[in-house]
Amino acid sequence: MKPLLTIDQLSLSLSGKEILKDVSCQFQTGSCSVLIGPSGSGKSSLLKTLNLLNEYDAGLVCFNGKDIKTISKTELRKKIGMVFQQYNLFDHLSVMDNCTLALKRVLNLKKRDAHEIAQTYLTKVKMNDYGNAFPRQLSGGQQQRVAIARAMCLQPEVLLLDEPTAALDPEMSFEVLETIKSLAEEGVTMIYVTHEINLARHLADQVIFIEEGRVVAQGDVKEVLDTTKNNRIKKFIEQIEHRLYGSE
Amino acid sequence: MNQYKLNSTFIIKVVIAVIALFIIAPDFVVLRRFVFGFGQFITPSIFVLFFAILQYTLLKNNKFMALLVWMLIFAFILLNIKDGWPTGLMVNVVLTLMCLPMTFILALLFAVLRFQSTLLVLKIFATVIIESVRGVPLIGLMIFILSVGADMVPAYWMMPKIITLWMIYSLFAGVYLAEVFRGGFQSIPKAYFDGAYALGMSPLKTYVYVLVPKVVIDTIPAAFNVYIGLFKETSLVLLFGYFDLMNIALNYLDFPEHYDESIKIYMMVLILFWIVATIMHEYGHYLFKTFSKYEAKKT
Numbered sequence: 349m350k351p352l353l354t355i356d357q358l359s360l361s362l363s364g365k366e367i368l369k370d371v372s373c374q375f376q377t378g379s380c381s382v383l384i385g386p387s388g389s390g391k392s393s394l395l396k397t398l399n400l401l402n403e404y405d406a407g408l409v410c411f412n413g414k415d416i417k418t419i420s421k422t423e424l425r426k427k428i429g430m431v432f433q434q435y436n437l438f439d440h441l442s443v444m445d446n447c448t449l450a451l452k453r454v455l456n457l458k459k460r461d462a463h464e465i466a467q468t469y470l471t472k473v474k475m476n477d478y479g480n481a482f483p484r485q486l487s488g489g490q491q492q493r494v495a496i497a498r499a500m501c502l503q504p505e506v507l508l509l510d511e512p513t514a515a516l517d518p519e520m521s522f523e524v525l526e527t528i529k530s531l532a533e534e535g536v537t538m539i540y541v542t543h544e545i546n547l548a549r550h551l552a553d554q555v556i557f558i559e560e561g562r563v564v565a566q567g568d569v570k571e572v573l574d575t576t577k578n579n580r581i582k583k584f585i586e587q588i589e590h591r592l593y594g595s596e
Numbered sequence: 597m598n599q600y601k602l603n604s605t606f607i608i609k610v611v612i613a614v615i616a617l618f619i620i621a622p623d624f625v626v627l628r629r630f631v632f633g634f635g636q637f638i639t640p641s642i643f644v645l646f647f648a649i650l651q652y653t654l655l656k657n658n659k660f661m662a663l664l665v666w667m668l669i670f671a672f673i674l675l676n677i678k679d680g681w682p683t684g685l686m687v688n689v690v691l692t693l694m695c696l697p698m699t700f701i702l703a704l705l706f707a708v709l710r711f712q713s714t715l716l717v718l719k720i721f722a723t724v725i726i727e728s729v730r731g732v733p734l735i736g737l738m739i740f741i742l743s744v745g746a747d748m749v750p751a752y753w754m755m756p757k758i759i760t761l762w763m764i765y766s767l768f769a770g771v772y773l774a775e776v777f778r779g780g781f782q783s784i785p786k787a788y789f790d791g792a793y794a795l796g797m798s799p800l801k802t803y804v805y806v807l808v809p810k811v812v813i814d815t816i817p818a819a820f821n822v823y824i825g826l827f828k829e830t831s832l833v834l835l836f837g838y839f840d841l842m843n844i845a846l847n848y849l850d851f852p853e854h855y856d857e858s859i860k861i862y863m864m865v866l867i868l869f870w871i872v873a874t875i876m877h878e879y880g881h882y883l884f885k886t887f888s889k890y891e892a893k894k895t
Binding site: 401422423430432440450 | 813
């Protein structure tokens with residue numbers, strides 16, 4: 349099967365600092381890939397590069413076999429949605445307006461059609477009763493679910509999730525993870541940056557471990573997380589589980 | 597939602613001021629002349645009616661209708677110029693209302709041009725205009741353009757004086773407001789840009805549909821500061837022969853039989869200005885409360 353997204357020897361530097369070096373990986377249609385790694389390793393930068401929020405210097409990123417630099421940014425971002433760690437909702441717009449904004453202004457849909465689509469996705473994330481609320485009146489978990497609905501409204505082929513649960517407490521992140529799981533079951537291609545090893549175990553078809561801008565290991569969950577021989581990864585996973593479940 | 601309620605202190609303040617006016621005023625005819633000038637009732641009344649409609653359209657969030665009403669107001673003013681401009685306090689009020697939309701548009705334009713960094717030439721242009729107009733006194737600018745400037749251009753370029761004044765006031769208040777708006781733009785977190793771009797919006801659309809509405813709502817209190825300043829500065833038109841409130845008062849005091857009333861008259865003038873400024877302030881408060889519902893949770 350032909351991969352949906354291919355990254356080939358990607359290099360990226362931001363304001364003179366090298367962030368990614370020679371990153372190569374592939375994402376299959378309908379799969380869920382999880383990017384893990386320590387903070388500052390370039391995971392988020394890699395995600396932002398995929399929908400050209402960061403301009404890369406060298407290498408090739410292909411979407412559906414096409415170089416993404418040849419696709420217009422608007423077209424690309426319609427097909428690759430993104431969810432941010434800090435939700436990035438527009439505070440001055442209601443939940444419904446947040447969701448319909450892109451439908452009305454980017455896809456040029458009529459107000460009624462846009463509302464219908466937004467309502468569908470808000471129902472999917474169980475936020476359909478909050479259409480008239482404003483983001484600041486919602487809890488973090490609810491805001492993140494709205495952000496997911498907003499990204500899904502454009503019906504993207506790929507959904508990029510940049511640590512969607514990192515700013516949430518465990519209860520709220522559970523709400524969000526349920527939503528993400530249901531999307532994964534529907535076959536949305538997802539690329540997910542996270543520290544939640546357990547989620548990776550449940551969800552991931554592919555795990556990519558990144559450190560200091562390089563791909564250290566990639567493969568299926570067992571290969572990377574459980575039977576790995578790489579000491580660095582072992583230590584990283586140990587530390588996370590240590591933090592989660594306490595020392596003994 | 598937090599529905600706006602008329603502030604009771606505001607009502608008490610204005611009622612006290614109006615009572616004070618009636619006590620201070622030598623007689624009702626003088627007070628009426630100060631507010632409406634020499635028998636001009638129809639113009640201001642229609643004006644107030646237009647303003648009420650504008651209020652309604654804003655409340656219904658119908659931006660197109662609001663724009664249409666502003667244009668009607670403006671057309672109405674233009675049509676009225678040849679029949680004689682209103683006099684008294686209405687000069688100040690009408691001129692302020694006339695300047696508001698232009699001030700707003702210019703300010704938004706300059707603020708966006710100065711804030712963005714793609715079109716460098718326009719950025720420099722906006723910066724130069726803002727800094728040069730802000731750096732000179734309004735009265736100097738007015739005298740320069742209306743006297744010296746009038747000599748420098750051919751006669752067929754000459755506009756009615758009030759139009760020139762309208763442009764000067766709009767530009768002057770516009771650059772101040774532009775700086776207010778620019779402050780608003782600079783306080784927008786980068787997350788807004790990322791969020792909008794990730795939805796496939798172009799930079800232009802991001803400005804038009806996301807950033808500008810947010811900035812305009814957030815800066816309503818600061819913007820009304822500029823508008824109130826504009827209103828008070830309109831009394832400078834007395835230099836160019838307009839019978840605004842201040843000029844009428846000065847004229848009234850020129851008669852020997854009124855010499856002993858000067859304290860009363862000046863107090864009347866100041867209270868009248870104060871009442872209008874207070875109403876403007878309350879209106880700004882009302883707009884902010886109506887449009888910033890999303891701040892509800894923020895204390």
